[in-house]
Amino acid sequence: MKEKQNLQLLSGNHAVSWGVKLARPHVAPLYPITPQTPILEKLTEFHSQGELDAELLTPESEHSAMSACVAASLTGARVFTATSSQGLLLMHELLHYASGARAPIVMFNVNRTPGSPWAFWPDQIDSLSQRDTGWIKMYSESPQESLDTVIQAFRIAEKLALPLMISHDAFYVSHAVEPVELPQQELVDNFLPAYNPELRLDTSLGQSFGAPIDQATWNRSRREAGEAMARVENEVLETGKAWGELTGRSYAALENYRTEAADTIIVTMGSMCGTVRDAVDALRDQGTAVGLLKVRQFRPLPVQTLRDSLAGIPSVLVLDRNYSPGMGGILHQELKSALFGMRDAPRVHGLLAGVGGVNVSSNKIQQLVAEYADAKPSNDSVWVE
Amino acid sequence: MDMIDYPDGEQFSPGHVACAGCAEALSLRVILNTLGADAIAVVPPSCTAVICGGYPLSSVSIPVQHTTLESAAASASGVKRSLNALGKTNTTVVCLAGDGGTYDIGLQALSSAAERNEDILYVCFDNEGYMNTGGQKSSSTPLNAITGSTPAGKLSRKKNLVEILAAHRIPYIATCSPAHLSDMSAKIKKAASIRGTKVIMVIIPCLPGWGVADDAAVKTARMAVDSGVFPLYEVEDGVDYTMTIDTRNQSVNAYLKQQKRYRNLSDKNISDIQADVDKEWEYLLGRARK
Numbered sequence: 001m002k003e004k005q006n007l008q009l010l011s012g013n014h015a016v017s018w019g020v021k022l023a024r025p026h027v028a029p030l031y032p033i034t035p036q037t038p039i040l041e042k043l044t045e046f047h048s049q050g051e052l053d054a055e056l057l058t059p060e061s062e063h064s065a066m067s068a069c070v071a072a073s074l075t076g077a078r079v080f081t082a083t084s085s086q087g088l089l090l091m092h093e094l095l096h097y098a099s100g101a102r103a104p105i106v107m108f109n110v111n112r113t114p115g116s117p118w119a120f121w122p123d124q125i126d127s128l129s130q131r132d133t134g135w136i137k138m139y140s141e142s143p144q145e146s147l148d149t150v151i152q153a154f155r156i157a158e159k160l161a162l163p164l165m166i167s168h169d170a171f172y173v174s175h176a177v178e179p180v181e182l183p184q185q186e187l188v189d190n191f192l193p194a195y196n197p198e199l200r201l202d203t204s205l206g207q208s209f210g211a212p213i214d215q216a217t218w219n220r221s222r223r224e225a226g227e228a229m230a231r232v233e234n235e236v237l238e239t240g241k242a243w244g245e246l247t248g249r250s251y252a253a254l255e256n257y258r259t260e261a262a263d264t265i266i267v268t269m270g271s272m273c274g275t276v277r278d279a280v281d282a283l284r285d286q287g288t289a290v291g292l293l294k295v296r297q298f299r300p301l302p303v304q305t306l307r308d309s310l311a312g313i314p315s316v317l318v319l320d321r322n323y324s325p326g327m328g329g330i331l332h333q334e335l336k337s338a339l340f341g342m343r344d345a346p347r348v349h350g351l352l353a354g355v356g357g358v359n360v361s362s363n364k365i366q367q368l369v370a371e372y373a374d375a376k377p378s379n380d381s382v383w384v385e
Numbered sequence: 386m387d388m389i390d391y392p393d394g395e396q397f398s399p400g401h402v403a404c405a406g407c408a409e410a411l412s413l414r415v416i417l418n419t420l421g422a423d424a425i426a427v428v429p430p431s432c433t434a435v436i437c438g439g440y441p442l443s444s445v446s447i448p449v450q451h452t453t454l455e456s457a458a459a460s461a462s463g464v465k466r467s468l469n470a471l472g473k474t475n476t477t478v479v480c481l482a483g484d485g486g487t488y489d490i491g492l493q494a495l496s497s498a499a500e501r502n503e504d505i506l507y508v509c510f511d512n513e514g515y516m517n518t519g520g521q522k523s524s525s526t527p528l529n530a531i532t533g534s535t536p537a538g539k540l541s542r543k544k545n546l547v548e549i550l551a552a553h554r555i556p557y558i559a560t561c562s563p564a565h566l567s568d569m570s571a572k573i574k575k576a577a578s579i580r581g582t583k584v585i586m587v588i589i590p591c592l593p594g595w596g597v598a599d600d601a602a603v604k605t606a607r608m609a610v611d612s613g614v615f616p617l618y619e620v621e622d623g624v625d626y627t628m629t630i631d632t633r634n635q636s637v638n639a640y641l642k643q644q645k646r647y648r649n650l651s652d653k654n655i656s657d658i659q660a661d662v663d664k665e666w667e668y669l670l671g672r673a674r675k
């Protein structure tokens with residue numbers, strides 16, 4: 001482990017802005033929304049001070065912001081934007097458009113409850129309901145991870161020509177302040193290859209994008225996107241490892257915490273991981289063999305790695321900070337389908353914990369383990385009181 | 386006689402799939418050839434999107450980004466900013482959009498691009514309806530016109546988008562007609578030489594949408610200009626109005642009678658439309674005299 005240098009106290013959102021600045025995007029269309037706004041304001045501040053040499057656009061809506069992102073990306077620029085909740089939902093049409101166009105935009109989303117009723121609390125339904133839009137989706141649990149992931153995201157997205165969305169939870173991560181190590185510009189410049197797409201809108205090339213096509217060609221375009229998706233996990237792994245060699249902080253698609261010889265594994269995403277680590281430590285101290293499996297890469301879901309990680313584990317608790325009415329917790333459903341047909345599959349308990357931002361304490365998680373570890377699981381996700 | 390005088394650099398190929406006799410295809414040819422090879426087009430769903438061609442063919446030789454219906458101005462901003470960041474600042478970025486994509490669903494994005502004074506050229510092919518989806522009304526459809534969604538005739542008037550855009554004080558707005566192609570070419574050339582947001586509105590009598598004969602699109606456009614229904618003028622910096630043609634030589638009657646979408650007009654409807662056109666004409670002349 002390298003010695004930490006250049007530490008700064010940063011909120012999760014400001015850590016994102018630092019990551020973006022270090023990645024040197026060419027174009028950043030931005031529209032404000034609580035709790036994303038500090039990302040935007042830090043970037044415009046960097047820009048006005050001459051520290052960020054990018055074309056910043058402030059259009060009238062997130063819909064136009066994402067339209068500009070797609071167009072700028074197809075013209076050959078490295079592109080970043082950030083949003084949250086209503087803004088992400090307003091972009092929905094363009095999210096499909098971006099992935100169909102294979103535009104490697106990097107977007108940061110701050111997970112927040114969508115209206116109605118109006119609320120500003122951490123809940124992942126905004127990004128999870130964009131599950132099928134063809135974006136790579138990653139979840140971060142801390143300011144440092146958000147900064148590191150933004151930089152890695154450009155390398156992954158541009159290599160595979162897929163757009164990539166990273167999310168962190170409102171307030172718990174977006175506004176929580178912690179010491180963050182800022183990498184040197186030179187380090188990032190060496191890590192991130194320049195973006196030079198072969199296909200782009202360029203009058204010297206004459207290529208066009210998005211013209212009407214027949215059924216077979218549309219079909220092929222999605223198959224090709226799927227083939228690129230199949231390469232994501234490996235790319236996330238290699239990129240996370242390369243970053244680790246430079247900074248001492250490695251990353252993977254799924255991350256294990258104290259899962260050795262575990263009887264019960266808790267699976268979750270985002271800020272909940274921090275609380276689970278605390279609960280795992282307390283339970284391990286009491287002699288209970290519990291571990292955490294953190295899902296950092298949600299799309300594509302690393303199915304085989306999930307199966308390998310959970311093989312032989314008697315009991316799995318999924319903590320979902322989201323709720324799909326009529327279906328349940330989305331990670332719960334995804335995990336069940338990922339493990340389907342596995343011999344000796346674990347008992348999977350889906351727990352709706354923290355929906356709407358309600359607090360889930362370490363004590364609560366310890367209680368849940370005691371309550372559910374040996375219980376017979378229900379098909380449906382269960383509300384945690 | 387208005388001679389067609391523009392450089393034909395073959396930016397627009399034959400074999401496209403516009404209706405035979407379409408004035409939009411004719412206008413596209415003039416506009417693209419006037420702009421030349423150093424341009425990138427942004428096209429939302431519309432007749433233009435179809436005319437530009439289905440993959441893998443293209444009837445236009447410049448690169449095209451096909452974008453979503455409401456996004457033309459935002460997408461063009463993205464292309465332009467990207468070109469700026471990559472040091473290719475001279476390339477013209479041109480939106481080729483319909484009236485639905487401009488007056489209605491794309492107005493928000495257009496207003497925002499105009500407010501930011503993005504360096505784009507926005508051409509609206511105004512065929513006064515959603516023709517791509519079979520001819521429903523847009524907010525550009527005039528009073529009394531029958532469309533797929535106004536079977537008894539539209540109950541409200543056509544939106545005055547030029548005034549809305551003028552209120553943004555953008556450097557250049559002009560109206561054009563496919564019956565006045567030299568004027569169209571000159572206005573496109575002028576617009577392309579100006580930095581900032583420029584908007585060109587082109588009246589396109591749509592053969593099936595308006596119910597005009599296959600060979601009557603250009604003639605109908607000429608009648609729209611000659612009757613004062615669609616005056617040709619320019620607005621600079623949002624306040625300086627200049628009439629391209631400041632006389633009218635016919636009533637609206639013959640123009641309306643050309644078109645099946647007006648088949649149910651009563652004499653009273655026609656005299657009301659005439660009175661409205663007279664009033665708007667005087668208003669416009671008044672603005673141009675100031």
Ligand SMILES: Cc1ncc(C[n+]2csc(CCOP(=O)(O)OP(=O)(O)O)c2C)c(N)n1
Nearest residue numbers: 430431432454483484485486514515516517
């Ligand atoms: C968000 C969205 N809603 C609806 C449509 C369907 N649609 C495609 S083209 C069109 C009408 C376009 O009208 P206009 O802009 O006037 O172009 P024209 O077809 O008349 O050339 C509509 C409604 C769409 N593509 N996107």
Ligand code: SF4
Nearest residue numbers: 403404407432591592
């Ligand atoms: S529908 Fe009208 S505008 Fe569209 S191609 Fe045909 S004539 Fe031209």
Ligand SMILES: [Mg+2]
Nearest residue numbers: 483484512514
């Ligand atoms: Mg139209």
